[in-house]
């Protein structure tokens with residue numbers, strides 16, 4: 001069953017990890033997919049071809065999510081290239097971890113700008129189109145540490161908590177225009193990044209999760225399908241945890 005047939009989605013940060021999985025899962029469900037990347041140029045270009053193999057329209061854009069003007073240009077290009085925009089997924093994110101004592105101003109600013117300001121940038125630019133269409137689904141990627149906090153991640157946790165406040169505020173402001181705004185809070189998702197970590201440590205994390213496994217990128221992508229589709233037509237202002245019960 002194709003749940004996103006005829007819809008156009010923009011996924012930021014789709015060259016790898018969770019974003020790549022969202023883009024592929026969306027294409028499998030019939031969505032036309034615009035996506036961004038920044039440093040992984042080859043991977044971004046390769047993804048365009050992989051998506052097209054599903055018979056949908058796909059286009060990658062090299063765009064820095066933290067840059068306000070770049071985000072406005074991006075949304076304008078996507079709307080011109082695809083003829084509209086139905087689903088906006090703010091997935092691009094980075095970490096610059098350290099204890100507060102050792103965290104520099106640059107580490108703080110960069111994480112807040114890439115993770116949090118990026119959501120403001122794209123949502124602000126996309127709102128015009130959503131209002132005109134009288135519909136839109138915004139999905140912002142937060143994290144369980146945005147709910148709970150995490151030692152060594154003050155900048156990252158703050159950015160992810162900020163995303164939750166932003167998501168709920170947008171839901172309240174734009175609900176009357178049939179624009180929905182939700183967030184997804186992944187727990188421990190196993191990606192290329194975690195594959196290089198010490199297996200014993202990772203197994204310890206898995207054992208502490210009620211469902212006894214790390215999440216797969218597809219677990220997050222499937223939640224994005226639900227929030228992007230009409231199955232969630234009456235859901236806005238929510239944070240869905242995709243964490244195997246980790247934060248319960």
Ligand SMILES: NC(=O)c1ccc[n+]([C@@H]2O[C@H](COP(=O)([O-])OP(=O)(O)OC[C@H]3O[C@@H](n4cnc5c(N)ncnc54)[C@H](OP(=O)(O)O)[C@@H]3O)[C@@H](O)[C@H]2O)c1
Nearest residue numbers: 013014015016017018037038039040064065092093143189
């Ligand atoms: N993995 C987890 O366990 C986990 C848990 C909770 C939340 N999350 C969140 O889920 C999202 C994806 O995480 P991930 O694990 O898939 O990370 P990842 O594998 O490191 O991928 C991050 C993506 O973001 C892009 N990106 C980074 N900075 C960017 C910028 N300034 N402008 C545009 N794109 C940028 C990267 O593109 P380039 O490589 O092309 O630069 C890449 O495609 C993030 O928001 C993360 O905070 C992840």
